[in-house]
Amino acid sequence: MYEIKITEVAQRKEKPSDESKLGFGKLFSDHMLLINYHKDRGWFDPRVVPYGNLSLDPACSVLHYGQEIFEGAKCYRTDKGFNLFRIRDNFERMNRSAARMGMAQIPVELCLESLMALLSVDKEWTPHRTGTSLYIRPTMIATDAALGVSAAENYLFYILLSPSGAYYAGGLAPVAIYVEDSLVRAVRGGVGFAKTGGNYAASILAGAKAKHEGYAQVLWLDGVEQRYIEEVGSMNMMFVYEDRKIVTPMLNGSILPGITRDSVLTLAGHMGYEVEEKRIAIEDVMADAASGKLTEAFGTGTAAVVSPVNKIAYKDQAVHVGDGSIGRITQQLYDTLTGIQYGKLDDPFGWITSF
Numbered sequence: 001m002y003e004i005k006i007t008e009v010a011q012r013k014e015k016p017s018d019e020s021k022l023g024f025g026k027l028f029s030d031h032m033l034l035i036n037y038h039k040d041r042g043w044f045d046p047r048v049v050p051y052g053n054l055s056l057d058p059a060c061s062v063l064h065y066g067q068e069i070f071e072g073a074k075c076y077r078t079d080k081g082f083n084l085f086r087i088r089d090n091f092e093r094m095n096r097s098a099a100r101m102g103m104a105q106i107p108v109e110l111c112l113e114s115l116m117a118l119l120s121v122d123k124e125w126t127p128h129r130t131g132t133s134l135y136i137r138p139t140m141i142a143t144d145a146a147l148g149v150s151a152a153e154n155y156l157f158y159i160l161l162s163p164s165g166a167y168y169a170g171g172l173a174p175v176a177i178y179v180e181d182s183l184v185r186a187v188r189g190g191v192g193f194a195k196t197g198g199n200y201a202a203s204i205l206a207g208a209k210a211k212h213e214g215y216a217q218v219l220w221l222d223g224v225e226q227r228y229i230e231e232v233g234s235m236n237m238m239f240v241y242e243d244r245k246i247v248t249p250m251l252n253g254s255i256l257p258g259i260t261r262d263s264v265l266t267l268a269g270h271m272g273y274e275v276e277e278k279r280i281a282i283e284d285v286m287a288d289a290a291s292g293k294l295t296e297a298f299g300t301g302t303a304a305v306v307s308p309v310n311k312i313a314y315k316d317q318a319v320h321v322g323d324g325s326i327g328r329i330t331q332q333l334y335d336t337l338t339g340i341q342y343g344k345l346d347d348p349f350g351w352i353t354s355f
């Protein structure tokens with residue numbers, strides 16, 4: 001048990017009255033959680049304080065060299081209270097990101113107890129409307145006030161809570177995606193598997209290009225041969241073959257190991273589908289979509305859960321996947337996973353923490 005000091009705000013903010021207009025990551029709850037680290041002291045002073053600005057030295061290393069990692073999870077409102085989904089996995093992944101970025105390890109129990117302390121004062125910020133949730137954003141930044149390039153000696157860990165709207169207002173809408181054949185997101189040996197801001201910075205230009213051309217997301221290819229599929233936007237990519245087999249790129253160091261990805265593979269296997277993780281060449285996907293062997297395609301991630309894809313454009317060619325509406329297996333996986341998250345279905349894998 002860690003001692004976490006709670007200082008409550010004098011005046012709570014008004015909660016949004018129209019939960020259909022929440023959007024994503026725009027509003028924040030009344031409080032935030034902070035923990036400091038110094039290499040000689042370890043983690044100290046865990047505290048819940050009123051939400052507000054941080055004070056950072058402008059020489060602060062995160063602002064210059066991007067030593068930063070984050071996580072994304074959700075708190076769901078259920079009939080009986082609140083559910084967290086595989087939350088321990090988020091903090092374990094955060095420590096793997098920290099190791100790659102040369103940052104301090106943080107005990108998973110400290111993260112979990114800190115989050116519960118923050119939720120103890122702000123859980124009522126979890127919206128009620130179907131498909132909404134309280135988004136949880138743990139973050140760690142390097143805070144040394146010095147311009148030398150080396151692993152920092154000081155870090156700040158913090159958690160923000162953001163009431164977020166239903167990703168799909170009118171049912172799961174399939175999107176068209178665009179295969180990026182020159183810019184890459186991550187490379188083998190780089191930081192692709194770490195949830196670090198730099199990967200997102202590297203993706204923004206291609207994302208803007210895709211939007212400009214009328215596509216919802218970028219389909220990323222590997223950074224070496226620019227031939228093998230890695231991810232879609234900031235989601236993992238799944239393909240369904242002949243209505244019975246789920247195929248996804250194997251983890252290779254440049255792909256982010258999504259918790260939704262792992263959950264979908266587990267559920268699909270449990271439902272009796274064949275599951276395969278392998279290298280997937282873009283030309284094979286284009287040919288299999290054209291021939292009809294590829295029956296469904298979708299991205300997976302905490303924000304959307306699944307995001308169906310109905311069109312893929314590569315160089316000067318475009319192929320359609322399925323009949324344009326959401327695939328049967330995509331819908332089944334979405335319904336099962338969200339059913340578990342919102343406490344409507346049993347949790348056979350022990351993924352849920354209820355409170």
Ligand SMILES: *Cc1c(COP(=O)(O)O)cnc(C)c1O
Nearest residue numbers: 234235236256258259260301302
């Ligand atoms: C967070 C993230 C994902 C999805 O991970 P989940 O744990 O399923 O939310 C996929 N790709 C990238 C690049 C990510 O940052």
